[in-house]
Amino acid sequence: MMLSKKMAKALNGQINAEMYSAYMYLGMSAYAADKGYNGVAGWMGAQAKEEMGHAMKIYGFVQSRGAKVELDAIGKPPANYTSVLDVFKKTLKHEQHVTGLINKLFDAAKAEKDHATEIFLQWFVTEQVEEEESVTDILGKLEMAGNHPGAIYMIDRELGARATAGH
Numbered sequence: 001m002m003l004s005k006k007m008a009k010a011l012n013g014q015i016n017a018e019m020y021s022a023y024m025y026l027g028m029s030a031y032a033a034d035k036g037y038n039g040v041a042g043w044m045g046a047q048a049k050e051e052m053g054h055a056m057k058i059y060g061f062v063q064s065r066g067a068k069v070e071l072d073a074i075g076k077p078p079a080n081y082t083s084v085l086d087v088f089k090k091t092l093k094h095e096q097h098v099t100g101l102i103n104k105l106f107d108a109a110k111a112e113k114d115h116a117t118e119i120f121l122q123w124f125v126t127e128q129v130e131e132e133e134s135v136t137d138i139l140g141k142l143e144m145a146g147n148h149p150g151a152i153y154m155i156d157r158e159l160g161a162r163a164t165a166g167h
């Protein structure tokens with residue numbers, strides 16, 4: 001069954017939101033690299049790739065359901081942050097915002113009794129739980145580290161492991 005016009009529009013909107021996420025994380029990666037936090041830069045680079053993967057998942061689903069992918073302009077993400085802590089505070093806020101978007105899509109699919117879209121979106125619901133959990137964990141560590149450069153350095157190294165682990 002083809003996607004409804006409304007559902008297709010909403011999913012196209014989510015492709016844009018995921019691409020914006022990728023762009024925002026790429027900007028955060030550039031900020032971190034510029035400040036010498038190579039671990040954070042690597043982590044954010046991996047995050048950006050994941051977000052592009054999310055966009056592509058939806059892209060493929062829209063096409064599978066016989067609807068048209070319509071790409072919109074991607075918003076300009078911030079270029080500057082005050083600290084790595086600031087970066088992760090904004091990351092958590094952003095992921096919470098995305099969770100809200102996914103929940104809205106899920107509600108729309110349910111309202112239309114579009115079971116295929118509902119099941120497709122389940123993966124994203126679970127993914128958002130993981131995203132918020134991992135970012136909250138990093139934020140907790142950064143808050144504990146406070147202004148101790150040694151502690152921040154350790155966290156940076158730990159985060160760098162993600163990029164090499166290929167996650």
Ligand SMILES: [Fe+2]
Pocket residue numbers: 018021050051054098
């Ligand atoms: Fe995402």
Ligand SMILES: [Fe+2]
Pocket residue numbers: 021051095098131
């Ligand atoms: Fe995300």
